Amino acid sequence: MHSNNAQASVYEVGPYAAASPYNGDAAVAERNPDQWVVPQNEPVYPKGYAHIFSPWTTVKWAFPSFYRKPGLGYQKLGHYRHRDVFGREWTGEYDDRYISSWDGKVSKLVVQAVDDIYENNTGSTYRRTFIRNVSPLFMRLANWPFSHIDYTKNDGKPTSDDYPLLCLKWFVTSCVISLVISSPSPAQIDARNGGNYDPVPYQYYGYAKVSKNLLEMDRPRGHGLKQANPVAERVLRTRYLCFLREKGTPAMPMKVDDWISQYKSEHNLSYIFVAYTAEQFNTQEDFRDLHQMADVAARNAGVTAYWVGCSCMPDDQIEEDVYRICDVIRGAHSLTIAVGCPPSNAYEINTADLMLQQWGRRVWTFPEVLLAPAGKEISVYVRGSDLNPLLIAKNQFAARVWQGDAHVARQLIDHYEGNLILSQLELVTLALECLHNRDTTQYLPGDHSYALMGLLRVRPQVDPTDSAFQAFARLSLANGSDQLLERLVCVLPKNPDQPWSWHTMDDAYGAKLWDILPQEVGIAGVGEDDSIILDGCRAANVRWKSFTPVANTRQPTWKRTLANLMLRLLLPVFTMAIILLSLPNVRTRLIGTLLIIYSIILMVLSPWLLRMLYLGKFWGQQCWFFGFEGYMDIEAIETQIFGGRLGRMQWTAAASPLSRHRRNEHGECIPYDPTQDPAVAALVQKAKKAGPGEQRIFTLVDTGNMTATLFQAERPPTCFLMAGSEGGMKRIIGCSYDWTSGTMYRETVLRIGTEFEDMMTRVGRVKIGFNRKQHPVAPLAQVGEAIGQEMK
Template identity: 35%
Template sequence: MATSNTLFGSRASSEPDVEAAQGTFESESKLFSEVPLHDVDEKKQEQEHSQSWEWMSLHDETKELRHRDAFGRILKIAEDDDREYRIRPDDGKLELLEVQSFGDVGNDRVAWKRIGKPKNRTPALIRLSNWTFSSVRKPMLQDFYSPISRVTTVEKIRRVTMVALKWLPSCILMIFMLLMPKNLEGEHRNKGFYDPIRYKDWGYTKVARNPAENRRISAGHENEDDESAALLQQEKIQPSRPCQDHRRIPSWTSAVSDSDSLMDARYDDLPGRHFRPRYLCFLTPDGGCTTRRVSDYIKEQDNVTNPEYVFLSYTRRQFCVATEDELKGWDVTEEERRIRTDLGPRHRQMLKNYGIEAARAAGVPAFWLDYECLGCEHSSVVADNDDVWRICDIVRAAYSMIIVLGPSFTNPHEPFSAAAKDYWFHEWGTRLWTLPEILLCPDEHRIRIYSVGDPDEEPEQLAKRNFASRAWSDAKTVRQLIDHYEGSIHLTPLELVSIALECFETRTTDQRSGGDMSYALMGLLRRRPRVDRSDSSFEAFARLSLANDSDELLERLICMLPSDGRAEWHHVRDAWGVRLWDIEPLTQVAGIVEKDKVLLDGAYGASITWKSMKPHAFIVKQTLMRKITKILLRGSPVYLILSVMGVANLSISYQTERQYISSHLITFLFVLSIVFLFPAVVIALAAPWMLRKVYRGKFWSTQASFIGVEGVPADIGECEKRLFGYNHGRLQWSAAGSVHSRHHHRHGECVPAAPRLITSSASPSPFGNRTRAFTLIDTFNMTATAFYAERPPSAVVVCGREGGMLRGILCSYDWRSQTFCREAVVRMRTLALDRLFRVDRFRFALRHPRSGGAGA
């Protein structure tokens, strides 16, 4: 198994030979029908596929899905096939996932093929050597400080006796085995590198980071909101030139009006930010109010550019402002619909009265109320109005802000009291959109709080900096955001977004779209992409992250392991307690793919082998003694046979032909043969010991690969024997590779220990009922890491680093969408990068489409 140092090449010359894989491909599986890509018509090619398709009889009438591999071969698989597949690293073909295991892993139904204990592929000579010493072999414990029972003298004598009885038969067998040439140095491939991931993405993204990569829309296409449209629509802007005629310079009023919708489009190619609301409720001399377009009001007034106004905040958990037409589409009982219909006009008028009172108290001519100032007809909120997503601009431009509190629908007749007001305040604070309103409102005036039924004439006034402890249970987290917007502390973009996500995920809202949380977060950032109501929550956040300088937040987020396997993507708490800014990304999000996927580029990766444990090559120090021992051992059968033949031949010659040969010469040759025979016999008798001596010692390097095992092996020394021939305790459990890894502190050293995992399929898992235990063996770092996942991951993708270790994302492969899906996250040594290949840009999802939760 020892190999020379030249076997493991440098990265510059380490790309594996793929010429054979790029040649003519032949069908190797009854499950697939393959057709190489040539210059043929697409329809004709699909017809050939359908004619040559061979599948099980139960799938004859089912729909088939198309899969294209890295080398362009097209495969068709039945749509209802729910089995797990992997990409074969040697030729890029798709194959059924077969998983090995040690011990009992249960008999429940799984989507992969269980093959049980892997076949022992170590050379017979090595196995014979292990069998000889099996009686006295010292246990190589992975936990060095586990108690070892003392061996009695009688037991020692019995063990030595067993070895003595095995010794002579073992020596005789070894002599004959050494006559037959056999590679004892293990398998060497990829010049010592890990098995690559043969993957290529053939499709378009929904939104690409570079708009040039987006799918082009045909000239006759009328739908400008097609999902393939670029995130940043290019607009040709004429360069500004100094105007010589001052009479042609537009007035400030008209300039502001014209730039309302083009402000960001001219500078950032993004939807415009508002200088002011489109509509406001203006006070009238008769004590009422009227809703008017702000631009019309400005034209009627002299020396007015932006009218001051009060922003009114409330929650629809306490006030029903929906119109009768809106209530028709609500999923409520008829009784509740009737009650809300009766409450609607009264609550709308009540909020108007509070707005009128607040505007007069502030000395401003108007106030802003959402259901009055967002709808086109000024009567109700129109869900399709884009101004709904730009309320942040309206809050920023306000003169001051007021909050109106009242009893919730669960107890509509609750009278006012100090305790009731605190509850109403807390309920207001649990809503999603109220948090950005507080963060963005001006701080030069205190926020006035009105409560329904409050007998005090004056409302309570509260400074923004004091809101955190009054309104929210997560006051410590919210206070950081408030201090940032008040200017007392400064948060980096990464800290701002991560803390805001942590706050928003605990709040509720009446969802307008799947991306409401991201659109609420959008108001806190400068650059805001166009709202796409077809976006899911993750897609909306991904678009927002690409549009802003978020310090690679999305790239860091995918490297994290949620503390709860069933947590959503916006759960930014890592199972190791690491924060987002502690992770250094090694990859880049190149685009957003539909259905909660992103396109990653620049990652390192390797395939995981699940169905075999072949002997691996390794390098040990080539000492003079080891070289001489190997020569003697390999030549011992020849020495022994020639010596025996020489003695026998001379004996016969002495008896039959002594009259022709000098007796002194025969005696000399006979003695010489005896002299050679003696060391040959000694070498033959010492062959078991010499064989262990040659292949024993510290590894200087090994053939790198990832080996997967279902369950947790009780003795990883058995795995080491199958991979390297002997168990000398080189393969150890990782000290901090997963959240289940353990280690001891002894004599100032960190000593790894075996993990304590639930291996029975009937036992509950801390990461969901569908997760089960697996073990990942890294033959380069010589570590074994136990983790939980729903399905066996077929690839390791390194996307970041933290704490001096790499973040390896263990991914299963969803062949339907050709996407790698996160199953678990492990930590591995940085040295692994020296043996990993780059992965071509690939589709990645935080969760498998048929998943119930993430693993750990």
């Protein structure tokens, strides 16, 4: 374990009070980095078992025996079935459940919450219970005499004001210790799971819509499918072209194969690609003008034909041709753009630059420029002009036309021009950003992915049944060398209120997609419901229903051995002294008197000996993920688990977007209470009244590294999956569990130290979803609690 200093909620005071590092004046804070003191108010400790007398507390037989029913219940829309890792089946109505690491069953979710959230239960769909102090009795006795002392003042030593209460509590503790210290009950407990985090006993039994391996596809034997994710073949030459004839005679659309058969040659088959947008050309008259412009452009370029979408994509194969235009562009002599005033010119688009910018706002026009032949200028023809082309160098196109994202688009142009080669991961990331900044009239849900597909070497066949995510996921599977999707699942969107989207790559931690390394994790398939099958994760369950005593080890010393012997002999020695005093022999009574004096001295010293025995630094401890809803001071958290404020626990410095840290006078990174940031404090207050679909505040306590992390999520994540690494830390995906479909839904992404990787066990293939739909809810009094039963 790392040695930690005593922690407390702290605030700045004095002349620099307004200069917090998160108050905008970093310069002042840097001049006075250690101007921090303890607040006037002490940490607020939970009421604990006092809640059992509350009128809303319900009693049941199983642990936790005391809980509060949720304020909301799910509407009963049907019965669902779940099969656990041991093959047992559970059927019942929809409710919040998790996979128990104790027996592998799906158990009803019960979440411990701080007092103000437990007492305001109207917006919850899961049961809540109050926070209990679980520290061993010996630990509480050792710390109780000193519990009122502020360790951040007077170098942690008692002041004169502390001594009267300290002496009284010391006397009471001495008497109690004398009665309980000789009992056979140990203060230490055995380690669980070999000291590792609780495993996640999960197994996915379903099929993937698309699997990496053909043998795993849901296809009958003998089916003609030859690939799990069929790849579209590249078009070596376009099927149709408009061939030039005598000047003044319109070009003739013709099959390329027929032209080759007629002229017995392919050497002179050179064409330009004419790009336009339906916003500017969409009637027969518009198309006549478009052909005239294309004819002039082709003659100026010295080619024999041109390709234009309105005539070179017959209706019988238009769907196939639309998604292969990228190959047509690659084979073209040069690119020509035809622009004109739109029919409904509401925005007064009347200059060539404005027409070009309107053309450039369309999704399908973006790859046309990128894939245009390198080193050649792009010619622009304006309808209604003298048809003298406006020539634009390809490397100047972004600054002139794509002004909204020119800095990103220029990188892509440089890549295709060969000036600045991007990795495939960088290419896809930047291209997705640009494509989703543009407009489209949707033909298929996966149009953005199909537009991106034209920029990559391997292109899956178009599937009209794909959602937007499935189209992107199949594209990622086909081009899997850079593990694009594996990295993307580890990204936490900056705005937690926005629904998760596969093209959202703005990371809350400020990392780029290529900064995330999905080591030993791979996508095994794409699910039917916008999910993926992820294999190779390490996983750990979160215990939400309560804290529990934590097994730990300390360095054995002769002082602790002597203290243990003296304390264990206290009651036997005192008993023997009483017996000897009752005997008539004078020598025996003298021995008894000496033993009584020794026992009294030992009794007075017993609190100090107990602290020597059970306090001190941990050299190792059981790894647990504890969770509770809401916020508690770090001292209150430590007291509930270990029995007192010992300085063993601290907040994380950079494990969550809500984590906060500062530099001390020695240049060290010091984490501090996140609620010192007014923005975080406001989130904590707002979350107290959160309802379904809204962000709540949770705290994750990790006893492996003795830290607490404040984070936001819509639902309490019942487990964490370690799926990647970034910035010297591992990224763990916090997932809630939809037992009706066997899907883990991502709720948040946190960061944990790499040294704890081996403390988590691997789990098999996990079905992970990213946008969990909100099941309809109503007041619990109307719908009642869900019921179910285990099927043998």
